[in-house]
Amino acid sequence: MNKILTERKKGRQKEKSKRLFIDITGIVQGVGFRPFIYSLATRFSLSGFVLNDTSGIKIEVEGEEKKIAEFLEHVTLDAPPLALIEKIDCRKLSPIGYHHFEIKKSRKEKEKFTLISPDISICPDCLRELFDKADRRYQYPFINCTNCGPRFSIIKNIPYDRFLTTMREFKMCPECQSEYDDPLNRRFHAQPNACEVCGPRVSLFDRKGRGIHTSDPIKKVASLLKKGYIVAVKGLGGFHLACDAANKASVEALRKRKYREDKPFAVMALDVEKIKEFCRVNEYEQRLLLSPRRPILILRKKKNCRLPDEIAPHNKYLGMMLPYTPLHYLLLREAGMVLVMTSGNICDEPIAYKNKDAFKRLEGIADYFLIHNREIQTRIDDSVTRIFHNQEMIIRRSRGYVPQPIKVNLFFEEPVLAVGGELKNTFCLATRNYAFLSHHIGDLENLSALTSFEEGIEHFLRIFHASPRIVACDLHPDYLSTKFAQEFCQNSSFKPELIPVQHHHAHIVSCLIDNHSESKVIGVAFDGVGLGTDRQIWGGEFLLADLTDFTRVAQLKYLPLPGGEMAIKEPWRMAVTYLNEVYGPDFLSLPLPFLETMEKDKIMLLLKIIKKRINSPLTSSMGRLFDAVSALTDLRDRVNYEGQAAIELEMLVEEKEKGSYPFEISSQEKIILIDPKAIIESIVSDLINHEGKEIIAARFHNTIGRIILQTCRKIREHQRLNEVALSGGVFQNVYLLRKTCNLLTKAGFSVYTHHQVPPNDGGISLGQAVIAHARSKVCA
Numbered sequence: 001m002n003k004i005l006t007e008r009k010k011g012r013q014k015e016k017s018k019r020l021f022i023d024i025t026g027i028v029q030g031v032g033f034r035p036f037i038y039s040l041a042t043r044f045s046l047s048g049f050v051l052n053d054t055s056g057i058k059i060e061v062e063g064e065e066k067k068i069a070e071f072l073e074h075v076t077l078d079a080p081p082l083a084l085i086e087k088i089d090c091r092k093l094s095p096i097g098y099h100h101f102e103i104k105k106s107r108k109e110k111e112k113f114t115l116i117s118p119d120i121s122i123c124p125d126c127l128r129e130l131f132d133k134a135d136r137r138y139q140y141p142f143i144n145c146t147n148c149g150p151r152f153s154i155i156k157n158i159p160y161d162r163f164l165t166t167m168r169e170f171k172m173c174p175e176c177q178s179e180y181d182d183p184l185n186r187r188f189h190a191q192p193n194a195c196e197v198c199g200p201r202v203s204l205f206d207r208k209g210r211g212i213h214t215s216d217p218i219k220k221v222a223s224l225l226k227k228g229y230i231v232a233v234k235g236l237g238g239f240h241l242a243c244d245a246a247n248k249a250s251v252e253a254l255r256k257r258k259y260r261e262d263k264p265f266a267v268m269a270l271d272v273e274k275i276k277e278f279c280r281v282n283e284y285e286q287r288l289l290l291s292p293r294r295p296i297l298i299l300r301k302k303k304n305c306r307l308p309d310e311i312a313p314h315n316k317y318l319g320m321m322l323p324y325t326p327l328h329y330l331l332l333r334e335a336g337m338v339l340v341m342t343s344g345n346i347c348d349e350p351i352a353y354k355n356k357d358a359f360k361r362l363e364g365i366a367d368y369f370l371i372h373n374r375e376i377q378t379r380i381d382d383s384v385t386r387i388f389h390n391q392e393m394i395i396r397r398s399r400g401y402v403p404q405p406i407k408v409n410l411f412f413e414e415p416v417l418a419v420g421g422e423l424k425n426t427f428c429l430a431t432r433n434y435a436f437l438s439h440h441i442g443d444l445e446n447l448s449a450l451t452s453f454e455e456g457i458e459h460f461l462r463i464f465h466a467s468p469r470i471v472a473c474d475l476h477p478d479y480l481s482t483k484f485a486q487e488f489c490q491n492s493s494f495k496p497e498l499i500p501v502q503h504h505h506a507h508i509v510s511c512l513i514d515n516h517s518e519s520k521v522i523g524v525a526f527d528g529v530g531l532g533t534d535r536q537i538w539g540g541e542f543l544l545a546d547l548t549d550f551t552r553v554a555q556l557k558y559l560p561l562p563g564g565e566m567a568i569k570e571p572w573r574m575a576v577t578y579l580n581e582v583y584g585p586d587f588l589s590l591p592l593p594f595l596e597t598m599e600k601d602k603i604m605l606l607l608k609i610i611k612k613r614i615n616s617p618l619t620s621s622m623g624r625l626f627d628a629v630s631a632l633t634d635l636r637d638r639v640n641y642e643g644q645a646a647i648e649l650e651m652l653v654e655e656k657e658k659g660s661y662p663f664e665i666s667s668q669e670k671i672i673l674i675d676p677k678a679i680i681e682s683i684v685s686d687l688i689n690h691e692g693k694e695i696i697a698a699r700f701h702n703t704i705g706r707i708i709l710q711t712c713r714k715i716r717e718h719q720r721l722n723e724v725a726l727s728g729g730v731f732q733n734v735y736l737l738r739k740t741c742n743l744l745t746k747a748g749f750s751v752y753t754h755h756q757v758p759p760n761d762g763g764i765s766l767g768q769a770v771i772a773h774a775r776s777k778v779c780a
Contacts, residue, residue: 018065019048019093022072025056026086027115027404029160032146033057034103035188036080044071047098052106052159054465056114062098082117082147082292084404103183106159114158115434116151116463118400119236119380121294121324123148125186130326131333136175141218141327142200142374146190148292152403153237153378154192158463162191166375173198192374200374202327207363218327221370222335230254232344232358232366236325237380237399238351239344239358241365244337248308251340255310257365259347263641264312266296266319266382268341270332275320278305278338284387293400294324295383311340314648319384324400327372343381348443350452353379378459379452380439388734389741394758395732397426398440403460405434406757406766408513414469416773417457417488417496419481420765421474421503421530423642424758425453427481428765429460429468430773435513436460437757437766443642444480454484471496472772474503474764476531499772503530504538506767507727507759508545513770514757519723520546521752522715524708527728527760528568528623528643537561539621539728540674542711544719548774553719554665554672554711556625560616562609571627571645572598572637576606578628582680592687593634622704622730625676629700632683633693643729649697650733657698660706665714672714679703705739709747716749725752729760 024033029052037050037059046063061068072090079085122130126143129135137143144150154166162168172180176195179187187193194200204217214220221231228250230243241258243250245267255261269275272286279299281289289297296319305318312318321341323329332339344352344362352358353376359369384396394401408430415431425441438460441453461467473485482500489498507530508523523543532538532552540556559577567573575594579587588595588603595603610616623646630636630645635652639645661682664675679700686696712724724744731737737753744751757763 016064017062017095018068019062019095020068021091021093022059023089024085027084027117028057029114030117030151030191031082032080033083035183038101038103038183040071040074041101046071047101049102049104051104054114054159062095082120106161116155116403118402118404119151119153120148120292122326137195139330140196141202141330142194143326144190144192145186149192150236153376153380156377160191165191166377167192170194170199200372202370202372205369207367209359217370218330219334222331224368225335229367232362232369234371237376238353240341241344242339242341245307245311245340246337248310251308251310261640262313262644264315264319265340265342266321267311267338268321268323269338274338278302278307279318279320284390288392289322294322295385295400296321298386314651316651349448350442351379351381391755393754394756396440396762397437397758402439403436405436408433408435409516412773415466416470416472416769417468418472418765418768419485421481421761422479424761425481426762426765427457428769429464429466430769431466435766435769440762450480467494468496470499470772470776472499472501472768475500499775501768501771502533504541505545505550506764506771508543508725509547509770510757510763510767511725511727511752511754513766514754515752518547521723521725522712522721523725525728526622526730528621537617537619537621539623542715547770548778553715556620556622557673557675558618558620560610561619562606562616564615570638571631573606574624574628575631576603577610578680580607582677590684594632629683633696650735652694652697653701653735654694654698657695659699660702661699663703663707665710672711674707701736702739704736705743708740709743712749723750727759731759
């Protein structure tokens with residue numbers, strides 16, 4: 001009788017047992033997800049397994065239905081801090097009687113991909129161990145765990161397993177292997193796991209590549225920095241050039257050697273309190289500084305800032321960041337100073353990331369080299385961002401953000417590769433419901449940048465298992481990115497379709513996607529240069545735009561761009577062009593300091609070039625109008641980096657000034673035309689009357705805000721559109737952006753600005769990808 005009752009009891013228990021298959025996609029590899037699942041399953045007495053494959057995480061759990069339900073609830077509630085769950089799919093299965101729960105080896109499948117975590121700052125646990133004398137990893141510069149450390153920069157392919165990373169060269173010692181194999185350990189399957197015994201090491205060299213024998217290379221570097229030397233430091237995604245930020249002579253020497261006369265340097269400080277000594281930091285900025293992404297954050301300098309102006313000449317802001325690797329923490333704590341940490345390159349070249357290449361390219365800049373022997377697979381610059389209206393506004397999206405996809409409400413049935421523009425290049429790979437905006441490549445103006453661009457695309461196509469069927473590019477036929485796209489389509493066996501996309505339409509669509517909108521909007525695209533559909537140089541445009549198409553409805557009046565690209569590098573050319581347009585040759589008699597400092601022969605030659613239209617394409621660029629005003633006020637007649645004239649004009653603004661200048665907006669037959677003639681006349685009048693440059697700069701900015709408002713009102717009257725998207729490099733100007741947003745909002749407009757996608761050309765590849773996808777669907 002007892003035997004019969006026991007069998008019935010076992011039968012009832014078996015009936016209660018359920019089995020569930022769970023498929024989780026998102027950033028779930030390399031973030032401690034499998035040990036988390038193991039611990040959770042153990043907690044709820046469930047059996048089964050968890051494994052990585054090339055699409056995400058696969059789980060089977062077997063046990064009581066109630067406990068499975070609780071397990072599922074806690075998967076989302078208690079997920080590891082770096083995990084980003086995109087989707088959870090479940091399917092009921094018949095129980096098969098698993099005896100325990102285990103972590104199985106990764107499984108590779110064809111035609112699948114998984115999301116990959118960006119490189120992440122050292123976590124609090126590892127930071128504590130780094131400075132714990134009792135810990136076996138005390139002061140080890142490569143300490144990491146599943147919650148922090150290198151990811152994207154070391155991955156060669158997926159799935160994310162050690163043998164497919166640059167850590168493959170380092171065989172773990174027994175202690176590290178034990179941690180790696182223990183599902184309850186914080187370093188379980190932490191692919192970069194290592195220690196002093198078995199892992200990467202740092203070493204110190206002079207500029208000739210000769211090794212410097214020292215028991216503590218980091219301590220030695222700290223002493224060299226204190227003496228004023230410049231040191232190339234190999235980090236997570238490449239080399240930095242470091243010097244004492246408080247040492248004016250060192251900063252000046254770095255500028256001279258790097259051929260970087262004025263462009264701001266980034267500064268790294270040990271903690272937020274140290275940053276607050278130099279800059280204003282609000283709660284939103286502090287949160288972003290301390291985030292695992294650890295970007296360079298643009299902060300307003302304090303009036304009593306003790307750092308030399310040479311770090312960011314003619315600028316009210318500093319780019320500040322906190323350490324994000326254990327090596328950085330060791331160096332800053334030992335040095336006891338704030339450091340300039342600028343990209344390890346010469347001028348506009350890509351950042352150096354290989355040891356031999358760094359010695360070759362940086363020997364004329366750095367006095368010493370602090371290197372390590374962990375290979376970097378993908379070079380990746382520091383990200384640059386700021387807070388605007390209490391939200392993040394990314395200027396350069398790279399380390400800490402890439403390759404996390406941009407959220408889109410679209411589904412890309414066919415993979416799309418968009419190759420971006422010429423300046424601040426990024427590319428974008430869009431597949432399924434993901435848009436993978438690449439790391440910052442830079443300006444495609446030399447072979448090394450083009451090589452970096454091509455290698456980046458090859459790497460993305462490999463790790464995301466994508467074969468693009470559509471390739472999007474800029475309209476400009478001479479861009480290296482456009483030529484690459486043409487060759488890619490010709491040489492690919494699957495013959496993808498090539499879809500050219502207008503530059504400013506891509507800007508507006510990138511802003512729409514950033515704001516999760518698919519609406520038709522008034523798109524205000526202000527920047528320096530972009531080829532228009534009429535083959536002229538656009539840049540001061542108002543578009544009626546959606547994801548598929550656009551109509552240009554208003555523009556800044558066309559003027560010659562004398563000398564083409566030379567006019568971008570020499571703003572005085574645009575000042576002369578505007579003066580000539582307004583006053584004719586008589587402008588030469590105007591009592592302007594700008595004219596007094598210019599060589600008359602140069603001006604006369606330029607006037608001949610304009611008259612005969614020699615290398616003088618027409619432009620409607622708002623960026624060039626900013627250049628002209630900067631030169632007119634005798635602020636900047638030549639620039640040393642892109643956008644310098646406009647940036648310094650913004651820095652000059654007297655924010656209390658409320659005045660503005662007159663301007664003319666006229667409705668032509670097919671387009672609304674904005675004529676800045678009255679603006680130039682008013683600025684000239686103010687200059688002759690010795691009005692302060694700060695007041696003139698403020699009035700000019702206020703005027704541009706009013707132009708945007710009045711033009712949008714005119715468009716709204718005819719089109720019944722109430723949503724405005726602001727995009728393009730000009731809208732990195734936070735004074736203008738704030739002024740414009742306030743004016744438009746008060747007038748009842750809904751305003752879209754950038755947050756997770758750069759407003760500059762670093763965002764247009766996303767717009768290109770979405771437009772090409774939308775057009776292919778229309779044509780299908």
